[in-house]
Amino acid sequence: MEYLVHLGVLFSIFAILALSLQLVVGYTGLLSVTHAAFYGIGAYTTALLITNLGVNFFVALLAGVVITAFVSLLVGFVLSKFRGDYYALGSLGFNVIVFSIFLNWQSLTRGPLGIPGIDRPDILGFQFSENILFLALALIFLALAYGLSEWVTTSSFGRVLKAIREDEEAVSVFGYRTLFFKLAIFVFSAGVAAVAGALYASYITFIDPSSFTINESIFVLAIIILGGLGSLRGAVIGALVLILLPEALRFVGFPSDIAAQMRQVIYGLILVGLMLYRPQGLVGEYKL
Amino acid sequence: MKKIWFIPVLVGLIVGAAYMGSADGPTDTIIIGADFALSNFGASWGENNLRGAELAVKEINMRGGVLGRPLELKVQDNNSSAAGAVSAARHLLDVDRAQYLLTGWTGEVEAVLPLIDQQKVVTVTVSAGTKDIAAKSEYLFRTWPQDFFAVQQLVKYAKAKKYTRIAILRSSADWEVSLSNSFIEDAQSQGLYIVHSDQFQLGTSADIRSNVQKLKEVNADAIFLPVSDPDVARTVKQIRELGITTPILYPVDISVSSAKDLPPALLTNIIYAVAKPPTANFVTAFKAAYGTSPGVSADTAYDAVYAIAYAIENAGTTSPEIVKSHFVDFDGASGRIVFTKTGDRGQVDILLYNLEDKSLVTVH
Numbered sequence: 001m002e003y004l005v006h007l008g009v010l011f012s013i014f015a016i017l018a019l020s021l022q023l024v025v026g027y028t029g030l031l032s033v034t035h036a037a038f039y040g041i042g043a044y045t046t047a048l049l050i051t052n053l054g055v056n057f058f059v060a061l062l063a064g065v066v067i068t069a070f071v072s073l074l075v076g077f078v079l080s081k082f083r084g085d086y087y088a089l090g091s092l093g094f095n096v097i098v099f100s101i102f103l104n105w106q107s108l109t110r111g112p113l114g115i116p117g118i119d120r121p122d123i124l125g126f127q128f129s130e131n132i133l134f135l136a137l138a139l140i141f142l143a144l145a146y147g148l149s150e151w152v153t154t155s156s157f158g159r160v161l162k163a164i165r166e167d168e169e170a171v172s173v174f175g176y177r178t179l180f181f182k183l184a185i186f187v188f189s190a191g192v193a194a195v196a197g198a199l200y201a202s203y204i205t206f207i208d209p210s211s212f213t214i215n216e217s218i219f220v221l222a223i224i225i226l227g228g229l230g231s232l233r234g235a236v237i238g239a240l241v242l243i244l245l246p247e248a249l250r251f252v253g254f255p256s257d258i259a260a261q262m263r264q265v266i267y268g269l270i271l272v273g274l275m276l277y278r279p280q281g282l283v284g285e286y287k288l
Numbered sequence: 289m290k291k292i293w294f295i296p297v298l299v300g301l302i303v304g305a306a307y308m309g310s311a312d313g314p315t316d317t318i319i320i321g322a323d324f325a326l327s328n329f330g331a332s333w334g335e336n337n338l339r340g341a342e343l344a345v346k347e348i349n350m351r352g353g354v355l356g357r358p359l360e361l362k363v364q365d366n367n368s369s370a371a372g373a374v375s376a377a378r379h380l381l382d383v384d385r386a387q388y389l390l391t392g393w394t395g396e397v398e399a400v401l402p403l404i405d406q407q408k409v410v411t412v413t414v415s416a417g418t419k420d421i422a423a424k425s426e427y428l429f430r431t432w433p434q435d436f437f438a439v440q441q442l443v444k445y446a447k448a449k450k451y452t453r454i455a456i457l458r459s460s461a462d463w464e465v466s467l468s469n470s471f472i473e474d475a476q477s478q479g480l481y482i483v484h485s486d487q488f489q490l491g492t493s494a495d496i497r498s499n500v501q502k503l504k505e506v507n508a509d510a511i512f513l514p515v516s517d518p519d520v521a522r523t524v525k526q527i528r529e530l531g532i533t534t535p536i537l538y539p540v541d542i543s544v545s546s547a548k549d550l551p552p553a554l555l556t557n558i559i560y561a562v563a564k565p566p567t568a569n570f571v572t573a574f575k576a577a578y579g580t581s582p583g584v585s586a587d588t589a590y591d592a593v594y595a596i597a598y599a600i601e602n603a604g605t606t607s608p609e610i611v612k613s614h615f616v617d618f619d620g621a622s623g624r625i626v627f628t629k630t631g632d633r634g635q636v637d638i639l640l641y642n643l644e645d646k647s648l649v650t651v652h
Contacts, residue, residue, distance in 0.1 A: 003382035006375065103460055103489075112462045113418070114370070116398040206370050206398040208462065244299065250364060250379055256338060260326035260365035 005131045009203055011243045012138035013196050016145045018223040018235035020192035025221065026229035026284075027153055028185050029165030031084070033217045034075070034091035035193050037098035040212030041068045042194025043201040044102060047115045050202070057121035061198040065191045072190030076183045095214050102209035114208030118201050138199055142236075145192050149232050152188065161185055162230075226274060228284025237282050245270060318354055318606055320345070320596060321386025322363045323376045323400065325393070329461070330368035332517050332546070333392060333585055337414050338363060340589030340621075341390055343577050344597075354597045355604070361593075362386050370399035377403050387606060388596050390589065394418040394462045401425055410599070410608045412592035415585040418466045422632035427612055429631040431588040431595060431622065433638075435463075438539045438561035439470040441638040445559060445651045446510055446537065447478050455484040455508035455534075457499060457523070459515045467514035467539050475512075483508050500526050510535045517584060521546040528554040535559060542643055544583050558643040563623055563636045570621035591620035595627075 021035045045064035049055040055063070075094050082090045102109050109115070121128045121137060128134045152158050160181050163171045168178050201207045219242070227238020249263040274282075322341055325334035345361045353359060362384035364376035373396035380386040381403070389404060389411040391397050397416045404411045404427050411428050413421070417435035422428050446454060454475055458464040464487075472482050484506040488496045500523075503511065513536050515523045524536065524547050538560040542548070547555070566574075566587040574582040595615060600606055603614035617626045626634035640649040 001382070003378045006378040010371070010375070104487075106465075112395075112460050112465045114395055114398060114462065116401070200371075204371055204374055204399055205402050206395070208370060208395050210369055210395070211371060240299070247375065247379070250383075256342070256361070256363040257335075259363065260331070260334075260367075263365065264327055 002131055005135050007243065007247055008135045009131065009138050009199075011239055012135065012142045013199050013203070014220070014223065014243055015142050015236045015239035016138075016196040016199070017193055017220050018227065018239045019142075019145050019149050019232060020189040020196070021220050022224045022229070022232060022235040023149055023152065023161075023185050023189045023192075026224055026231065026234070027158065027165060028161045028182060029168075030079075030182060030186070031088040032079075032091045032186075033088050033214065033221060034095040034098075035189075035220050036212045036214065036216035037095045038068050038072060038190040038193035039197040039200070039216070039220075040098060040102060040209075041071055042197030043207050043212070044109060044115070044197075045194070046198035047118045047201040047207050048108070050119050051115055051117060056123075057119065057198070057202055058123060061195060064194045064198045068194035068197075069187050069191045072187045073183065076186035076190075079186075080179050080182055092214060092217075095217050099209055099213055102212060109209070112208060112210075114206055115201075116206045118205045118207070120205070121202055134203055138203070141195055141199060145195065146232060146236070148192070152185070153232065157181070157184075165230075222271070224281075225284075226271065226281055228278075228281025231281070231283050234281055234283040241274075241282070316357050317360045318357050318388075318600065319360050319362055319384065319386045320388045320390060320593060321377070321380030321384055322361055322390045323366050323373055323380060323392070323396065324363065324390070325368040325396070326363070326365035328368035330393060332583065333415055334365070334368075336583035336586040337390070337392060337589040339574070339578055340414075340582065340586035340591075341593050343574060343586075344590040344593035346577070347573070348593065348597050354600045355606070359593070359597065366392075366396055368393075370395050373397075373399045374403065381407055381409060387608070388412075390414055390592050392416070392585075394421060394466060397421060397428070401428070404428065408608050410596065410612050412595055414589040414592045415463075417463055419470065420630070420632070422628075423630040426631070427608065429592075429595065429615055429627065430633050431591045431620070431625060432585065433563045433622075433633050433636040435467045435539065436470045436474075437563070437636050437638050439467060439474055441561050441640060441651065442512065442537045442539065442559070443471065443474045443478050443480065445640055445649065446475070446480060448651050449510075449535075451480070451509035451535065453481050453483045453507075453509045454512055454537075455503055455506050455510075456482060456486070456512045457503055457515070457527075458485075458487050458513070459519050459523075460487045460489050461516065463516060464514040468512070471512050471514070471539075495526075496523060497526055497530065500530050500532065503527070504530055504532050508534060510537055512537045512539075514539055517545040517547075521550060524558070525550055525554055528556075533557060537561075538643075540584055541565070543641070543646060544581055547643075552644075556644050559640055559649055560643055561638050561640055563638055566621050567619075567623075587620070587622040591622050591625055594618065594620060595625065 024030050024032045042064040045067050046060040049060035079090050223238035223242050228234030254262045324337045345359045349358050366372035366376040377400045391413045392415045394416040397413045413430045415432045422430045458468045536558045541562040542560040599611045599615045603610045615627045628634045
């Protein structure tokens with residue numbers, strides 16, 4: 001059962017990450033391909049504070065959220081100068097920069113050697129060392145992320161976001177400062193991604209730059225596109241499918257010398273099939 | 289809900305398969321789990337590891353197994369990532385019911401360390417080179433000689449040849465960084481100068497001519513090149529094609545890497561370190577099984593399976609608590625394997641070879 005618990009934790013972490021990206025892409029229509037960078041900043045901040053200064057996980061997580069939010073404010077401000085495809089390219093560039101920092105600032109991040117020995121969370125002497133307890137913690141954070149996202153998207157603020165997604169110029173004509181709305185949701189979303197990063201670092205207990213590449217950003221984007229844009233439920237369902245699908249393929253008895261390649265081929269084919277079957281995503285309400 | 293009908297099916301399949309796997313009754317087979325990089329950038333190493341381990345399992349079973357019980361190798365791909373290594377290890381231990389684990393590079397080992405400590409799983413790493421990694425867990429052993437041994441010998445060679453200005457070009461994974469750091473530390477302590485150090489991203493940069501151009505401009509006496517396979521072939525090719533004839537110092541057996549297929553004119557002045565070439569018996573058996581020569585770390589994976597088998601035989605039981613104290617020294621495919629108190633592979637004699645004619649290079 002430990003294996004299922006492990007999958008449950010991974011699902012929770014990626015569902016939080018997908019929810020955060022959904023707010024930016026699915027609700028506001030900003031095609032951001034940089035979420036792995038925010039996820040990484042949250043993970044590295046938490047890992048460095050825990051391993052170097054012995055800071056409690058929850059304090060480190062909070063610090064990760066604050067630092068990520070600050071960085072995202074600066075990045076969001078720069079990205080606000082772009083529209084459409086250029087926004088996607090600009091955000092991708094930021095992911096490359098952050099990845100390079102993780103990789104090359106060896107005195108701080110240890111580069112490709114990564115940071116090992118990251119402690120599991122503990123609160124008032126109660127340790128989340130057992131995986132089942134960690135799963136409970138991850139699910140609590142997922143519920144919080146979902147609840148907050150629901151609150152944001154159903155508020156008047158959320159309605160403005162959807163309006164920006166449909167026609168930003170029209171919203172501006174009505175006197176809304178769209179830059180403020182776009183920046184606010186970008187920063188909020190980055191903060192939520194940092195929570196996922198902190199959970200990841202503490203769960204795996206080891207991080208290195210390879211977990212925060214553009215591939216990871218594209219993977220999260222694939223989760224929300226597959227699940228359905230503009231739907232929080234879609235983000236959670238997408239995470240469930242994309243985390244479980246490759247694991248399900250482990251049970252198919254391919255010969256060992258081609259098993260890894262076959263899993264990837266079939267995984268790819270299933271994704272193509274799913275997008276043909278439901279181009280708007282499984283429960284989506286908006287198309288890019 | 290009609291459109292997401294398959295999700296409960298998917299969840300049900302995984303839960304059912306996992307439950308059935310873990311609920312099987314006791315078996316006579318001793319299961320070794322192989323947590324290897326079989327996809328993504330580490331796949332060439334993972335494939336070598338897999339073949340070496342499979343060959344050892346086959347041989348041991350042909351001789352009657354261990355304690356009269358057959359060995360079985362269960363394999364899971366970790367996609368060359370830390371999280372993938374944990375997922376693969378979880379699957380191997382909880383679903384495939386592996387009693388022992390084989391793992392690869394340092395990052396993968398670091399990620400599964402808490403798991404092997406928690407579940408008390410005797411684990412052997414077949415390609416992690418970082419110094420002292422085996423000391424991190426009483427259940428962790430290593431058949432791969434730590435990087436430092438090869439580095440020491442290459443530095444000694446550079447000093448003997450009076451190559452005082454050394455440049456480093458590496459790719460950016462943990463193994464390469466570990467080697468590079470060891471080299472810098474040892475070279476500087478021996479009075480050599482690192483005049484240039486550059487890197488490129490493993491597996492993604494098809495063209496590294498800009499890195500190579502910078503390398504050319506520093507005009508070093510020798511180039512230390514910790515770049516793993518298959519990137520090493522195009523790195524060597526691009527270095528030589530840009531007219532750099534400087535000696536290249538390579539930390540593992542380049543003669544079994546993809547570089548061996550380059551035109552001979554490009555393979556001059558390359559000195560490589562090898563603990564000892566794989567034994568002739570191993571090479572013959574490997575060729576007979578796969579029709580090709582063993583690649584890097586196939587021999588250490590082969591030895592890892594034998595190390596576990598000998599430890600079980602020596603302990604007379606499969607209990608990990610007892611087995612971990614019964615690892616014995618033996619003559620493996622990668623040479624004499626001596627385990628230190630921390631489970632590390634002890635000092636290994638490193639030989640240097642010239643790739644051009646595969647002649648032994650003597651260092652005074």
